[in-house]
Every structure is written in structure tokens, then in C-alpha cells.
């Protein structure tokens with residue numbers, strides 16, 4: 124029997140999730156959760172990659188993040204399309220691993236692969252398909268399973284400025300080094316020059332999102348619904364740290380933002 128996961132993160136290509144939310148995935152593992160990465164495709168062909176190379180790089184990246192499970196779903200790269208067969212494939216793995224949370228790469232990237240947008244659609248539809256009864260033959264005989272929560276990990280180059288119901292930021296100061304190491308693992312995609320640029324961008328992006336919530340580095344997520352809770356205090360106090368314009372407590376540092 125497959126050992127279940129607490130969290131599954133899914134995106135089209137090996138390296139997508141490292142860039143989108145690698146810091147948070149590493150952090151979840153540190154916090155004691157079982158985390159899986161589902162790569163929809165091999166990511167190949169690319170100019171300097173090969174199937175073997177990419178597979179090796181994905182494994183090095185998995186180890187860098189400490190993530191327990193990484194599954195390649197074998198859907199076609201470059202021509203990834205939302206449709207029944209892709210949905211059955213993803214939903215079969217969701218039924219097997221039964222995550223409590225599905226983190227899906229989300230956004231439409233006009234200057235990068237169209238797979239990203241299709242992957243967003245496939246992930247949403249597969250989560251729904253996972254729970255459907257009387258269709259087990261389409262999911263390798265796996266029984267229906269309802270994934271309770273969907274979270275979006277946002278492509279920073281999305282063509283749209285979206286009005287999500289809720290967004291939140293996870294503090295990744297203690298795992299940003301793991302995130303960068305996991306991205307650097309993809310040598311076939313990022314040579315030294317390209318990696319230097321990616322590192323600059325990833326650091327800057329995480330610094331901007333982190334700063335909004337009083338963190339050195341953060342990763343931004345969205346929800347398809349407003350945050351629900353029966354306790355205002357747990358939402359508010361569990362959110363960003365209070366930033367005083369003036370340091371009222373000697374010996375305690377505050378970030379210089381009002």
C-alpha cells in the first residue's frame with residue numbers, strides 16, 4: 124500500500140516547483156509533514172537536457188529540499204493539454220497518495236511554456252475527478268478520495284494580475300538556501316551565467332514578498348476561497364509580525380518599515 128502524504132505539490136516540469144515554492148516545501152518537511160512533488164512531464168526535450176540528466180537533476184533537487192516522494196506522471200512535455208486522459212492520470216496519483224493539501228502551480232506564462240497554464244487547469248480538474256464515484260476503472264481501480272484543500276503557488280511571470288480571494292506568505296528565511304540549491308541542481312537548464320540571474324531574481328522576489336509580512340524571505344500563495352476560521356485571533360496573530368515604526372523595546376530589532 125502507498126504511504127500517504129500530507130502535502131502534494133504539482134506542476135508541469137521538474138524545476139517549476141523548486142522556483143515557485145521550494146522554500147515552503149523544505150519548510151513543511153522540517154515541520155514534520157510528509158511532502159510529495161508530482162512532475163506532470165519529464166520537462167524534455169530541452170536544448171541541453173536529456174531524459175537521464177533531467178531525472179538525475181530532479182532527484183538531486185528532491186534531496187536538497189528533503190522532500191520524501193517525487194513522482195513523474197509521464198504526461199507529454201510541450202504539448203501538455205488539459206483533457207480527460209491527463210486528469211485521470213493525475214487523479215489516480217491523488218487517490219493513491221491522499222494528500223490533505225494540493226499545491227498547484229498557477230498562472231499563464233506567455234513568454235514561457237504554455238504547459239504552465241494547462242497544468243493549472245489539469246490540477247484543478249484532477250482534484251475534482253479524484254473524488255468522483257463509479258469511475259474507478261479510469262483511475263487504475265483506486266478508490267475515490269477527496270483532496271480537502273487546494274493552494275495555488277503562483278508563477279511570478281503570470282500574464283494576469285489576478286484578484287485571488289486570499290493570499291498569504293510563508294516565511295522561508297531558514298530554507299531559502301535549500302531552495303536555491305534545489306534550483307541549481309538543474310545544471311542542464313541553468314548554466315553558471317543563467318543560474319546567477321535566476322538566483323538574483325529568486326532572492327529579490329522572495330525578499331519583496333517576505334518584506335510585506337516582516338520576513339527576510341517569503342513565498343506567496345493564493346487560495347480559491349477566503350480564509351475561513353472561527354477564531355479571529357489565531358488568523359491575525361498567526362499572520363505577519365507586528366512592525367513598529369519605532370523600536371519601543373530596547374534590544375529588540377524591528378525591520379525598518381512602518
Ligand SMILES: [Zn+2]
Nearest residue numbers: 135136139236
Ligand atoms: Zn516550467
